[in-house]
Amino acid sequence: MNRDTRAAWSSMNSNLLLADGPVLLNKRFLMKYFFGLLVLFCVSYGSGLSATPIFVYNHGYVMGELNGIDFIGPNRKIVTGEVSIGNNSFGGGNDARNVFRGDYVLQNPWNFCGDQEFYEKLVAHIGEFAVIEYKTPKKSSLLQCQSTNEIVGIYPVSRGNPSSLVRESTKIIMSGKPYGVSVGRIVNAQKSDRYDDNWSVVIQVGNSGNDFRYLRIVDSDLYAFALDCLVSATKVKLYHVERIHGTIRPDRSDSYVWRIEAKSGL
Numbered sequence: 001m002n003r004d005t006r007a008a009w010s011s012m013n014s015n016l017l018l019a020d021g022p023v024l025l026n027k028r029f030l031m032k033y034f035f036g037l038l039v040l041f042c043v044s045y046g047s048g049l050s051a052t053p054i055f056v057y058n059h060g061y062v063m064g065e066l067n068g069i070d071f072i073g074p075n076r077k078i079v080t081g082e083v084s085i086g087n088n089s090f091g092g093g094n095d096a097r098n099v100f101r102g103d104y105v106l107q108n109p110w111n112f113c114g115d116q117e118f119y120e121k122l123v124a125h126i127g128e129f130a131v132i133e134y135k136t137p138k139k140s141s142l143l144q145c146q147s148t149n150e151i152v153g154i155y156p157v158s159r160g161n162p163s164s165l166v167r168e169s170t171k172i173i174m175s176g177k178p179y180g181v182s183v184g185r186i187v188n189a190q191k192s193d194r195y196d197d198n199w200s201v202v203i204q205v206g207n208s209g210n211d212f213r214y215l216r217i218v219d220s221d222l223y224a225f226a227l228d229c230l231v232s233a234t235k236v237k238l239y240h241v242e243r244i245h246g247t248i249r250p251d252r253s254d255s256y257v258w259r260i261e262a263k264s265g266l
Helices: 003-046 116-123 220-231
Strands: 058-072 078-085 110-115 129-136 150-156 166-168 180-192 198-205 212-217 235-244 253-262
Touching: 058 110, 058 116, 058 220, 078 116, 078 129, 110 116, 110 129, 116 150, 166 220, 180 212, 180 220, 198 220, 198 235, 212 220, 220 253
Parallel strands: 110 150, 212 253
Antiparallel strands: 058 078, 058 129, 058 180, 078 110, 129 150, 166 253, 180 198, 180 235, 198 212, 235 253
C-alpha cells in the first residue's frame, strides 16, 4: 500500500468513525426515550390498581346498595357509579388483603365506570341492592375515569335459596386441623389470573357494619357455590383454615375456605 493509498484509507476510516458516532448516540437516545415512555405509562396507569400489576386480569362480582350514578368526560359518554358494599356499611373496613403482594383490594364505597349503554340499566336499580359484575383493568376508552373497575353487567339480588345448602372443598384435607368460622354474607367474589386457579371471596361478618374478611378459594365448584350465595344475598357460614407461607409477616398466611353452609333462615 503506497503513501497516497494509506492516506486515503486513513481519511475514510476517520469519516466513518465520525459518522457512526451520531448514529450510535441517536439509537441510544431513542432506546432511552421509549423506555422512559413505557415506565411513565406503567406508573400512571398502574397507580390506581392498589399495587396490582397492570396486566393482571380480574373478573368478579360485588353485592351492595347502588347509591349513585353520573356521567363524566368531555362528551359525557362515560357512566360512573358507587356501591355501598353489603348491608349498612359505612366505608373503610378491615379487608386484610396484601397490597404489597399485588392483591386486589376491595374499597368501600366501591366505584366503577363503563360505557353509556349501561346508564338505563343502572337507573333501574338506583337505591336498591344489586350485583355488579366487573373486570380489571378497564379498557383504554375509559381512562378518564379514576376507578379501575369496568362494569360488565348488573343484576338484581334474587333473594331466593341457593342451589344447595352445603358445599365442601375437594382439594383441602382437614384431618383434624384447627379451623375458624365466619358468619355473614358474601359481598365480593373474584377470579384473578395473578396465580393459577386463584379465586377469592369477601364476607361481611354479621348482619351489617364494616367488618369485612378476605378468604381464598381453591375449588371452582366451591367458588361457583359462593357466587350462588352472593347473588341471592344468603347468610352463610364459611369454614376456613390458615396456611402459613414464609416467615415475613406481610407474606405469612392466608385463610382458605374449605366449607360453605347456606343459612337461609338467618
